[in-house]
Amino acid sequence: MLILGWDASDDGFGYATAKPRQISRRTDVAWELRRQLMATEEEDSLSYPPLNVTNGNYTCILFYASNFSLKANDLFFIDLTNITFVNQNVDISSSKCSDINTTLSLKYTKPVSGINSLEIRFLMTNVFYGGSARNWSTLESVEIVQDDKKFAKFNVSVISAPAEYSFHCQLVGTSNLYPARLIPSNDEAKNWDVFISRFQIQGFNIENSQFSYASDCTSFFTPGIWMGLVTSVVLLWILAYGIHMIMQLTTNSRFDDPKGPALSVPQTE
The missing domain is CATH 1.20.5 (Single alpha-helices involved in coiled-coils or other helix-helix interfaces)
Known part of the structure; x- marks a missing residue:
């Protein structure tokens, strides 16, 4: 619900909304309303609610994907979409939230025959950068632990957003063709392929248990x-x-000046 009104102590319109909060006092009102409408449309298009991690009485992590799949050693294909988001048959008790570091921990018991346990961790940070004069939320790495002994770590490219925003990317994974890549950081990580479509995550500044406006991984300058x-x-x-x-380009001035000496062409027999 959006309420518009005039605030005598302000130079513009004051407003209250259940959507993402205002990130700057100088933000144009019309642009802020447009962002709120875009966030509402995006949330309405989700096929199912995002995974919600709470810390006390408030939500500290939101995670969504339309397809969340893994492949291990070219032998095991693991589709985690339904058990993560639809049935939510996943243990998130090891997830940790703070104002600086947030970890989303997803634990699965026998997700596929041949694997007894699987834990996937998304490690995020909230850091202030003086160059932009604002805090940025960054997904630093993704970790996979199989059967409590095999540890795979991936560094992450281009998954960052202003701390007040969520992050969205149509394709995230280990493929070189994806705009946001998971880059193997150790030898064990080379045995895994990760496929995530319509990826969206937020680990800081969540209001009303809803995603804030999404910063997309696709830049305007493609x-x-x-x-x-x-x-x-x-x-x-x-x-x-x-x-x-x-x-x-110019012509010889001799041909342009009528007062100049006549052109002499010697004649020979």
Whole structure:
């Protein structure tokens, strides 16, 4: 529910909402409303509620994926989607929340024949960066522990967002083709393939047990856009150089000055 009103002590409209909180006093009201509508539409499109981790009376972690699957040693294919989000047959008691570090721990008992136990950890940090003058939430690493003895660790690329936002990416995993990659950090991690689609996670500043506006992993300047921009710049430079050279063309002044000496052409027999 959104309430608009006039606040005599402010220069603009004051508002209250159950959606993501205002992150800057200078944020334009219309843009803030647009972000709230986008967040509402995204939450409405979820097939099932996100996994909710609580710390006392408040939610500290939200996690969602439309497909959450693993492959181990090219032998075991493990689909964790239903048992994580639909049936929620997963142990999250080892998850930890704080204002600086958050760990989402997902423990499964016999998720597939041949594996007795499986734990997946998502490790997130909340750090202030002076360059942007704000806190950023970053998924630092993902860990997989099989049968309490085999430990695989993955470093994570480009999964970060302002601390007030959630993070969303259409494809996350170990494939080189995914915009957000899980990069093996040890030898055991090379035995695992991870596939996550419509990935969304938030580990800080959650309000009303709902995702905040999502910062997407796909940048506005995609490789195709960069190629088009570079090509356009090169063509414009060639055009400008050609026009400059044409403007520099001149004719001999002897043919243009009627008062100049006559042109003498010697004649020979």
